[in-house]
Amino acid sequence: MRKLVVIFLLSIFSLTQGLAYANVIPMFELGNIIIDEEYPDSTKVEPLVAPRENSENLKIEGGVEESSMPADYAEFSLEDCLRIALGNNPRIQSAMQDILASDAKIRQAWSNYFPSFSWQTGYTRIKQLQLSDAIGRNLIFNYFVLGQITASQMLYDFGVTQNQVTIQKIDNKIYKMNLSEVINDVVYQVKDAYYQLLYAQENKNVALDMVDKYTLFYNQAKSYYESGISPKVDVTIAEVNLSSSKLTLIQAENAVDVAIAKLNNVMGIPYSDKYKLSDKLAYNAMDITLDQAESIAKEARPEYKMADLRVESALQNVKLIKKSWAPQLALKGQFQVGGRTFVNNYGYNFGGYLNFPTINGMLLKNQIKEAKALYSRQIAEALNTKNNIYLDIQQAYYSFNEKKNQIPVATLGVKQAKENYELSFGRYKVGVGSPTELKDAQVAYQNALLSYFNSLYQYNTAVAYLEKIVGKNLNPSEVKLDKDAVCPDNTKKKKKNSD
Numbered sequence: 001m002r003k004l005v006v007i008f009l010l011s012i013f014s015l016t017q018g019l020a021y022a023n024v025i026p027m028f029e030l031g032n033i034i035i036d037e038e039y040p041d042s043t044k045v046e047p048l049v050a051p052r053e054n055s056e057n058l059k060i061e062g063g064v065e066e067s068s069m070p071a072d073y074a075e076f077s078l079e080d081c082l083r084i085a086l087g088n089n090p091r092i093q094s095a096m097q098d099i100l101a102s103d104a105k106i107r108q109a110w111s112n113y114f115p116s117f118s119w120q121t122g123y124t125r126i127k128q129l130q131l132s133d134a135i136g137r138n139l140i141f142n143y144f145v146l147g148q149i150t151a152s153q154m155l156y157d158f159g160v161t162q163n164q165v166t167i168q169k170i171d172n173k174i175y176k177m178n179l180s181e182v183i184n185d186v187v188y189q190v191k192d193a194y195y196q197l198l199y200a201q202e203n204k205n206v207a208l209d210m211v212d213k214y215t216l217f218y219n220q221a222k223s224y225y226e227s228g229i230s231p232k233v234d235v236t237i238a239e240v241n242l243s244s245s246k247l248t249l250i251q252a253e254n255a256v257d258v259a260i261a262k263l264n265n266v267m268g269i270p271y272s273d274k275y276k277l278s279d280k281l282a283y284n285a286m287d288i289t290l291d292q293a294e295s296i297a298k299e300a301r302p303e304y305k306m307a308d309l310r311v312e313s314a315l316q317n318v319k320l321i322k323k324s325w326a327p328q329l330a331l332k333g334q335f336q337v338g339g340r341t342f343v344n345n346y347g348y349n350f351g352g353y354l355n356f357p358t359i360n361g362m363l364l365k366n367q368i369k370e371a372k373a374l375y376s377r378q379i380a381e382a383l384n385t386k387n388n389i390y391l392d393i394q395q396a397y398y399s400f401n402e403k404k405n406q407i408p409v410a411t412l413g414v415k416q417a418k419e420n421y422e423l424s425f426g427r428y429k430v431g432v433g434s435p436t437e438l439k440d441a442q443v444a445y446q447n448a449l450l451s452y453f454n455s456l457y458q459y460n461t462a463v464a465y466l467e468k469i470v471g472k473n474l475n476p477s478e479v480k481l482d483k484d485a486v487c488p489d490n491t492k493k494k495k496k497n498s499d
Contacts, residue, residue, distance in 0.1 A: 075278040078194050081267055085190045088268030092186060095179040102172040109168045112154055112161040120148040145338040152333075158326035163319050170313040177309065180302040184468050189266045191464035197259040198281045199457035204256050206449045207249040213442055214242040220428070221435060234435045241439055281456040283407055286463060286474060293393050293470050301471035304389055307382035314378040318371040324364055327356045389469075396462070396469040403459040410448075410455040417441075417448035 076084075086092060124143040154161075218238035224230035264272050298304055333350035337343060424441035427433030467474050 074273070074275040076275050077278045078191065081190050081194055081263065082187060084269060085186055085267040086183070089186050089266065090268055091182050092179070095175070095182045098175045099172065099179060102168065102175045106165060106168045106172060109161065109164040112157065112164075115151060115153045118150045120150075121145055142340065143338070144340065144342045144344070145336065146342040147338075148334065148336045150332070150334045153331045155329045155331065157328045158323060160320065160323050160326055160328075163316055163323065167313055167316045167320065170309050170316065174306055174309050174313070177302040177306045180471070181306075184302065184471055186266065187473075188464050188468035190263070192461050193259065193263040193266045194277070194279075195281065195457050195460045195464070197256070197263050198277060198279065199453055200252070200255045200259040201277070202281060202453040203450060204249070204252040206446060206453070207245065207252040210245045210442065210446050211242070211249055214238065214245045217428075217435075217438060217442070218242050224431070229431055230435075237435045237439065241442075281453055281460065283456060283459060284463075288397075288466075288474060290394065290397050293397050293466065294390065296472050297389060297393055297470040299472075301389060301469070303385060304471075307385040311375070311378045311382050314371075314375040318368070318375050321364075321367050321371045324357065324367070325359050327354050329354050392469045396466040400459075400462040400466045403455065403462040406455045407459060410452040413448040414445075414452045417445040421445040 122145050124145075126141040126143060128139055128141070218235070218241075221230060221234040221238040225232060225235045260274065261270070264270050329352070331350070331352050333348070335346070335348040337346045339345035421441040421444070424433055424438045428435065428438045463474065
């Protein structure tokens, strides 16, 4: 009889509390939130969070709380991270140095048209064998050279230098395309790491929220046990669930630290202080067709252009090999000071020359065959590259559509799991529900939240990967480098200390 009275009083108290909360927050309807949009904004489909200061019990109605990072931590947006990566990532710096080296190679090829100079000095002691036999005695000569200056100027080489310069210019364009490819890849890695960190933070917040819920469950079970309403096993189950949720929280916190380290590494600032992100995982609708993606890739994808450039380079190499027989027209002059002593005499010579290279017909013929075969191979590889690019576009596009279509399903799952949890907690609170039922509802709600945030993460990374594949940002935003973003002060200090 005493237990029935206690249950009746608790039911009256719960109904009174519910009416009081309904008066304080009239829009708060448990389990009756319906969203009609097919692709709603992510901020509209997240579980509602009641203000903690109003009542501690209201936290069971909500979902994920905001990040608990200190307020004085620096905030990084996605644009900030991209700006830092463009200024600090070593892969980009390496690709830029390749371009500078290629520029120097172009000038090296042009140097054939510039005059060349040489200077020589020395001493020679000569004993001539044939002359000594002829006159019957040994003759020894000392020959001094104070200075021998030689100057030469190539006038024309029948297009050999021009072909060499053209090949180097094509290589320079390839290196520039390679830089674009590296930047595309780094941008994708930054976006992926950024979204992964946002996802890890959401997982951490879900874990924090579950700890709060299991703590509430434990306090409720303990209160019922002390009142004689529930058996000891309910308290034990609540303790096990609370310990498990704390373990999950520890793992989630570690995942956040690992995600931060990965993002720092991609940005090229591994010694950066901790920071928080100013964005949240969100669904930004984007519509694009497969034909549009292919058309964009033909204009913007670096590998697409590099394939054509390599074919052109192979063709220029064939032309260069065919000119191996070509002579070279040049002017040459020489002035010498020396003789029996360093200043005994002087001499000079100058003239024009048509220099023919040493030609091996068998070698030249097969070199031309080799160059033509390599040219044909490059054509086939270019076609294979373009086919693979189209395959990449198809895979990225279909994956993008798949991730896009998962979002409304995950949204509905959160709504259903949230309603089920609220009903289960309400039943347990008035003493008619079991702890097993409440635990199952909590686990289902937690999994639904994680699945929802995972669908947002996969969608955003799918968009980023599609942008990498087509070689262009599909959500236009301009990122400008500034001096402070290239290397933050705290990063410099950290690096000096580590050294």
